[in-house]
Amino acid sequence: MALPVKPSPWSSKSIQGVLLDISGVLYNNTEDDVGVAIDGSVEAVERLRKSGLPVRFCTNETQCTREQLVRKLSRLGFTLGVSEVFPPAPAVCQILKERNLRPFTVIHPSCDPEFADIDQNDPNCVVLGDAAKYFTFEKVNKAFQTLMSLEKPVLISMGQGKYYKEAGGLKLDVGAYMKALEYACDVKAEIVGKPSPSFFNAVLKDMGVDASNAVMIGDDIVNDVGGAQACGMKGIQVRTGKFRPSDENHPTVKPDSYVDNLAAGVDLLLQNR
Incomplete structure (x- = not known):
């Protein structure tokens, strides 16, 4: 049974840019390293693009190059360019x-x-x-x-x-x-990478969006959500990937919203636009 989305104390109308984690949000790893897209995530990214909101893909992935990662995501159905992907290397x-x-x-x-x-x-x-x-x-x-x-x-x-x-x-x-x-x-x-403020700020600068008008969606409550919030962004926690139920009782990081997956997160962002 899907867990209810906690009421959001903020308005999605202020959001002008979206940062997405990759592994655990867009797709899950498989033993053959091919990966499998999380249900609804391909369509969710397309809906964000059609809304006009700029999207950047922020990852701490260091087991491949940007080009290799983009090819992998393309095989899973995602449409993105190398310049939209921000890894640490x-x-x-x-x-x-x-x-x-x-x-x-x-x-x-x-x-x-x-x-x-x-x-x-x-x-x-x-x-x-x-x-x-x-x-x-x-x-x-x-x-x-x-x-x-x-x-x-x-x-x-x-x-x-x-x-x-x-x-x-x-x-x-x-x-x-x-x-x-x-x-x-x-x-x-x-x-260098999430949750470094310099990393997040470089992505925001590339988008031309202020931190107060941006949101990060991730499965890592500390590095994704906490790191984004420390920079002044909103942070949404998905219940996919590395998420564990204990994350909802984290002693220091309190996400702005919890959602079951990226598709639900996009619903939340677009519902009032």
């Missing part, structure tokens, strides 16, 4: 270039092309992504040794998620390994 590469940083990377091999033009000789920083099964002891320990060898260690993490959901169940995310290196090296990681 391109932003990290820009930071590395601006600060003359040479990373030792602990990332998924599928994300390697994003760093193809980055100098990685004689590393003077560490970059973490969701390396999944490639988070080996040898790799993580090499990252530890690199940081310990630096007078001013720099640790950059593409997100800080605790876990995510795949077909086989919940999986540890990059945040767990980030925290291990923070603890071992007495260093504070720089977060």
